[in-house]
Amino acid sequence: MDLFQALLTGAATAFAPINILYCFIGVLLGTIVGVLPGVGPTATVALLLPATFSLDPASGIIMLAGIYYGAQYGGSTTAILLNLPGESSSAVTAIDGYRMAQQGRAGTALATAALGSFFAGTVATMILAVAAPALSQVALQFRSVEYFSLILLGLVTSVLLAHGSILKALAMIALGVLLSLVGQDVATGTPRFTFDLFQLYNGIDFVAVSVGVYGISEILRNLENTGARSTMVHALSRLWLTRKEFREIAAPVVRGTALGSFFGILPGGGHVLSSFASYSLEKAIAREPSRFGRGAIEGVAGPESANNAAAQTSFIPLLTLGLPAHPVMALMIGAFIMQGIVPGPQVISSEPQLFWGLIVSMWIGNLLLVILNLPLIGIWVKLLSIRYDALFPAIVAFSCIGAYSVMSSGFGVLLLALFGVLGYVLVRFGCELAPFILGFVLGPLLEEHFRRAMMFSRGDPTVFLQSPISVGFILLSLLALGAMMMPGFRRRRAEIFTSSDD
Amino acid sequence: MIRLRSNTLCGLLFLAIALGFGWAAAGYDLGTARRMGPGYFPLLAAAILGLFGLVILGRDLLAAARGAASTSPDEPVPWRRGLLIIGAIVFFAATAAGLGLVPALAVSVLLASRAGANSWRQSLVQAVVLTLMCTVIFQMGLGLKLPLIGPWLAL
Structure with a gap:
């Protein structure tokens, strides 16, 4: 079946009025729930997952994908407006997006995110359609050795983004990895660090961890100062971009799309990496890197595009290898299985309508997202005028329900409280949360690939230096680490971050 | 009363977590480098965390000995x-x-x-x-x- 024919098949499914309707409902619901502070994309998808089970497979998956894009955009919205990133990828958006909001440019930041995401989504969907089989071949050639080095590079990259001490950021990665290992060992089934609690056998729930350390600990931090909260007083000037701003975002959007499309294909956190990588790139090539962290529009445009491009292309490992690239994709696998479809290489040939329908509906979903959100930005921005003392009880309520819904048990809510306190304590000690979350997400994959690579090499650790690709990744990691240790870099980095923390 | 320094506590916290996890991990089957048991990688991760904790602690103790001011935040815990x-x-x-x-x-x-x-x-x-x-x-x-x-x- 050639591509054109395949896309026609897909269009027949995706343009069926009933599926457009479900796509629309999905995007709308995803945005509404995702925009609620403290409820990130993963929590949103987890919450809305059951709503799709009663539909037929194609409609159900299309709606779920719509929920995902909506939730993703909603997550960026809360990151920009309230500095509450729902997941680690939008943590990057929050750095400059929230600054922009504080400067009264929330509308511009939101419009940038919407337009960047639409462009990235359109391009990445085309890439997915044209190159899905070919691209998956590249990722297929990666063995555990390359994966391990790649994940290592990703973890080291996250330190570049940390504000404070490099040492603490590295420790936070190790802490995240360690906590991610709680639960049954995949290879042997041995329960590890579970205190005989069966609720911990599947690991510490990601939603409880991320909502706890981002949402709850943020509330605790805000309660430290009783005075007026500067976060809530931003007048809104404009909802649209000026011609100058359009020029400023064009190149970052294109670069972000390229980076995101590439990273998204890699199974294992590529989605998270892409926004980090895009931010680092934009900052590295900017004429005035010091603007970053103070409301640089490129710092929103690049990562948001990268994020969304990766969101599309992260379907490639899922659909072609059956590998989830991040927690949401893990939920998607659950949804596929509930619908009686086992994700994997056979989906393209056995379920062409579903596969190509999903691809075409991705583009429709992105279009609906822009149509829906540009006029509604005003409403999202109005969230800013809510008094914080009235808002945080709502965050507590949504966080509790979100943490409860994942396992339908109060245990997740207890974890939420625990990680809220832990997050608060760590931030008070001057530690960063992003490396921790990244370590937590990538930890299990790091272990799996480390073990597998070592098994193939018969216990010889030099195996990581025998593959050229792996050596490349390791050299890049060392280079990044080395650069961070250099006094000059450290001074500059300290300058940038202290000036942005005023 | 001695006011505990923020970085001292931070180092101690990391060290304590590392020791706890490391102690538990050592109780699982470690296996060999070729065929790792469930304890191998966690023990490694705990060792790395403990090392960072020690360095953070050590640097702060040295700084304290030099009489450097603590970096504790001013806001009281709510x-x-x-x-x-x-x-x-x-x-x-x-x-x-x-x-x-x-x-x-x-x-x-x-x-x-x-x-x-x-x-x-x-x-x-x-x-x-x-x-x-x-x-x-x-x-x-x-x-x-x-x-x-x-x-x-x-x-």
Whole structure:
């Protein structure tokens, strides 16, 4: 079946009025729930997952994908407006997006995110359609050795983004990895660090961890100062971009799309990496890197595009290898299985309508997202005028329900409280949360690939230096680490971050 | 009383977590580098965390010996307000299934709201509005698996 024919098949499914309707409902619901502070994309998808089970497979998956894009955009919205990133990828958006909001440019930041995401989504969907089989071949050639080095590079990259001490950021990665290992060992089934609690056998729930350390600990931090909260007083000037701003975002959007499309294909956190990588790139090539962290529009445009491009292309490992690239994709696998479809290489040939329908509906979903959100930005921005003392009880309520819904048990809510306190304590000690979350997400994959690579090499650790690709990744990691240790870099980095923390 | 330094505590915290995890990991089958058991990688990760903890601790102790000022934040820990928030979450965790969504959430929101600068009237309004909203969105709209009124309150 050639591509054109395949896309026609897909269009027949995706343009069926009933599926457009479900796509629309999905995007709308995803945005509404995702925009609620403290409820990130993963929590949103987890919450809305059951709503799709009663539909037929194609409609159900299309709606779920719509929920995902909506939730993703909603997550960026809360990151920009309230500095509450729902997941680690939008943590990057929050750095400059929230600054922009504080400067009264929330509308511009939101419009940038919407337009960047639409462009990235359109391009990445085309890439997915044209190159899905070919691209998956590249990722297929990666063995555990390359994966391990790649994940290592990703973890080291996250330190570049940390504000404070490099040492603490590295420790936070190790802490995240360690906590991610709680639960049954995949290879042997041995329960590890579970205190005989069966609720911990599947690991510490990601939603409880991320909502706890981002949402709850943020509330605790805000309660430290009783005075007026500067976060809530931003007048809104404009909802649209000026011609100058359009020029400023064009190149970052294109670069972000390229980076995101590439990273998204890699199974294992590529989605998270892409926004980090895009931010680092934009900052590295900017004429005035010091603007970053103070409301640089490129710092929103690049990562948001990268994020969304990766969101599309992260379907490639899922659909072609059956590998989830991040927690949401893990939920998607659950949804596929509930619908009686086992994700994997056979989906393209056995379920062409579903596969190509999903691809075409991705583009429709992105279009609906822009149509829906540009006029509604005003409403999202109005969230800013809510008094914080009235808002945080709502965050507590949504966080509790979100943490409860994942396992339908109060245990997740207890974890939420625990990680809220832990997050608060760590931030008070001057530690960063992003490396921790990244370590937590990538930890299990790091272990799996480390073990597998070592098994193939018969216990010889030099195996990581025998593959050229792996050596490349390791050299890049060392280079990044080395650069961070250099006094000059450290001074500059300290300058940038202290000036942005005023 | 000696005021504990922020970085000292941070190093100690990392070290304590590393020791706890490391001790537990050492109890699992370590296996060999070629065929790793469930304990191998966690022990490695714990060792790395412990090493970072030690270095953070050591550097701060050296800095203290040189008489450098501690970097502790000035804001006091909001004990009462923090406890209200955490209490609200723990209350929901303990009672959601038993009391049901409506009473558990209403009490939790009320508790949480008291942590802020809200009058009793405002807190009550928030409790009613949020409970209503969450019930409609999550329970009725999205099929959250929680009874409105739980078995503890059933007649």
